Amino acid sequence: MRTHSRTRILGITVVVAAMLAMAAGCHSFSTSAKKKYNVVAYVAGYRDFDFSTIQADKITHINYAFVNVVGGQVHFDTSIDNTPLKKDDIFKLHALKKINPDLKLLVSVGGWTWSGGFSDAALTAESRRKFAVSAAAFVDAYDLDGIDIDWEYPNHPGAGNVYRPEDVHNFTLLLQDVREELDRLSARKPDHRHYLLTIATGSSQRYVDNTELGQLQRYLDFLNIMTYDFYHGGDHRTGHHSNFRPSSSPDRDKGDVIKAVDLHVNAGVPLRKINLGIPFYGRKWTGVKSSENHGLFQGAESVGDIVFYRQIIPCLRDDAYQQCWDDAAQAPYLWNPEEAIFISYENARSVAAKVRYLKEKSIGGVMFWEYSDDYQGELLDALDQALVGASSTP
Numbered sequence: 001m002r003t004h005s006r007t008r009i010l011g012i013t014v015v016v017a018a019m020l021a022m023a024a025g026c027h028s029f030s031t032s033a034k035k036k037y038n039v040v041a042y043v044a045g046y047r048d049f050d051f052s053t054i055q056a057d058k059i060t061h062i063n064y065a066f067v068n069v070v071g072g073q074v075h076f077d078t079s080i081d082n083t084p085l086k087k088d089d090i091f092k093l094h095a096l097k098k099i100n101p102d103l104k105l106l107v108s109v110g111g112w113t114w115s116g117g118f119s120d121a122a123l124t125a126e127s128r129r130k131f132a133v134s135a136a137a138f139v140d141a142y143d144l145d146g147i148d149i150d151w152e153y154p155n156h157p158g159a160g161n162v163y164r165p166e167d168v169h170n171f172t173l174l175l176q177d178v179r180e181e182l183d184r185l186s187a188r189k190p191d192h193r194h195y196l197l198t199i200a201t202g203s204s205q206r207y208v209d210n211t212e213l214g215q216l217q218r219y220l221d222f223l224n225i226m227t228y229d230f231y232h233g234g235d236h237r238t239g240h241h242s243n244f245r246p247s248s249s250p251d252r253d254k255g256d257v258i259k260a261v262d263l264h265v266n267a268g269v270p271l272r273k274i275n276l277g278i279p280f281y282g283r284k285w286t287g288v289k290s291s292e293n294h295g296l297f298q299g300a301e302s303v304g305d306i307v308f309y310r311q312i313i314p315c316l317r318d319d320a321y322q323q324c325w326d327d328a329a330q331a332p333y334l335w336n337p338e339e340a341i342f343i344s345y346e347n348a349r350s351v352a353a354k355v356r357y358l359k360e361k362s363i364g365g366v367m368f369w370e371y372s373d374d375y376q377g378e379l380l381d382a383l384d385q386a387l388v389g390a391s392s393t394p
Contacts, residue, residue, distance in 0.1 A: 037358070037387055038275050038365025040198075040224055042108065045089050049372040056096040056103050058377075058384045060365070063108040063148045063198075063224075064093060069117030072127055073134035074109055074147070090142045104145040106196060107138065111150050116161040118151045122170035132177035136185045139195060146182070146196025146221070149175065153202055155210040172216040175199070179219035196221045200367075203227050203260035203277075214268020221273070224367040225264060228279040230255040231344065233303050238295055238342040241283040241304065243329035244353050252297040256329070257354060261363070275365045276354055278383065280373035282307045282345030294324045294335040295342040304344070310375035312345050325349070348382035355386035 040061040043051070054062075068077035076086045090105075097103050110118060121131040135147050152158045154167035164170075175197065182195040199216075201207060201223050217223065231239030231254055240247060244257045257276060264274055287301025312334070315321045321334045321341075330353040334343040358366065366383065374380055 038222060038367070039383070039387070040275055040365065040367035041371045042367065042369045043093070043371045045086055047370070047372045051089065051092040051096070054093075054096055054371060055377055055380060056099040058380055059100075060102065061104045061106060061145075061196075061367075062093055062096070063106050063367075064089065065108040065370070066111040066114055066150070067107050067109050067138070068114045069109060069121055069131070072117065072121045072130050074107075074131065074138045075134075077114065087142075090144075094143065104196060106144060106146045106148045106198065107142070108148040108150050108200070109135070110152065112152050112159050115150070115152045115158050118154075118174075119162045119164050119167050119170075122167065122174040123164070125173075128170070128174050128177045129181075131174065132181040135178050136181035136195075139182065140185055144195075146198065147178070148198045148200065148224075149178070150200040152200075153207055153210065156206070168210050169212060172212045172219075175216050175219045198222055198224065200224045200226055201264070203230070203255055203257075203263070205263060208263045208267050211267075213264060217269045217273055222275055222364050223264075223269065223273060224275045225260050225277050226369075227255075227257045227260045227277040228369070229283075231283060231304050233283070233305060235304050236300055236302075238285045238288060238298050238300055238304070239344065240296075240326065240329055240331045240333065241344045242277075242279050242346060242350075243326070243331040244350060244357065245328060245330050247297075247326055247329040247331075249293075249297055253329075258357070261361070271362055272364045274363050275367045276358060276363060278351060278354065278366055278368040278379075279346055280309050280368050280370060280379050282309065282312050282343050284344075285342045286340065288340040288342050291335075291337050291340075294322060294333070295337075295340070296324070296326065296333060296335075298342070300340075300342065307343060307345075308373040309345065309379055310373060312343060313375045313378075315343060330354075346379060348379070348386075351379065351382045352386045355383065 039059045041059045042063045042065050044065050068075055093105050121127050139147055154171045155163050155165055157163055179197050186192050186195055197220055203225055228242040231241045246253050246256050283304035284307040285300035285302050285304055288295045288298050290298040315334055320338055321336045324333050324335055331350055332347045
């Protein structure tokens, strides 16, 4: 496979950056009050999306998702993707630094579908070094600010992946090797720039039990907790998929944001290294079998299928849907009694509740999945305003 030279990459980056800067007009970066928090945006490379529309002044980091583990190394996936186009994505994202010079650009390795190679890559000292060297080389080749490891999940089959009990400790060793290779890369640079190493983590006790969070966090700049999908695509029962607090029926809950943070802190992760996950999508159930509690925690014919926030907007404008709020859980949901449809989603009010908690606890920041799911930047605007504004009661 032909690769671009570093000179070629930087040359294209400058050209694209200049073009985007002209189009950006009077965009300016965020206030100092907002800069104190991480705002990590996952941007999916497999979506048909114009990267130049990204509001780079409202985010601090972009995690380009995803690149794959191929032959134990970090690569753009060559089996299903048009690789040259994926490389062009990186150039376009670099251009956003003309809008926000402080923006950090990372690639995210793995994800639900592409985590199948992690267990083998982490298995031995030789395989770990091979992966780590490739990770640092990838960062260098595309002039990135770091790399995000999204292993879903150690010692867990995930999407039918290879897994082993050894994953629990090997994950820590893998991150240690990647950190060391990134530091070696930094030492070779004239400016000795620091390269970021981050991970995405699960929100459950099972994830905590199958990782060494207290040890591995030493090699990380921060971690992004996936505090969503508590109820998900495997559930024939409706529920909140990203509730902030326990609901008034906690026996029906499958988790909440506060519990996920507590699990991480109790495992040894400092609050300043935690980013809360905020979903820019919802979960939808059809054929809900009871109207009790406006469809919440009721059996359903379907499972909780993903529905993007931009697809939820028409429902919010449709009188057939009742807009409901679970005050205990601090979570919104929609109920259509005529069609027996239930939708769990995120809105400005639930985002504000999470940000208040973040500020009160001095948590590092937020991340969200996924940028293009938003509708005209409504959720990002709500997040931005909550981070800048003073804390208030709901």
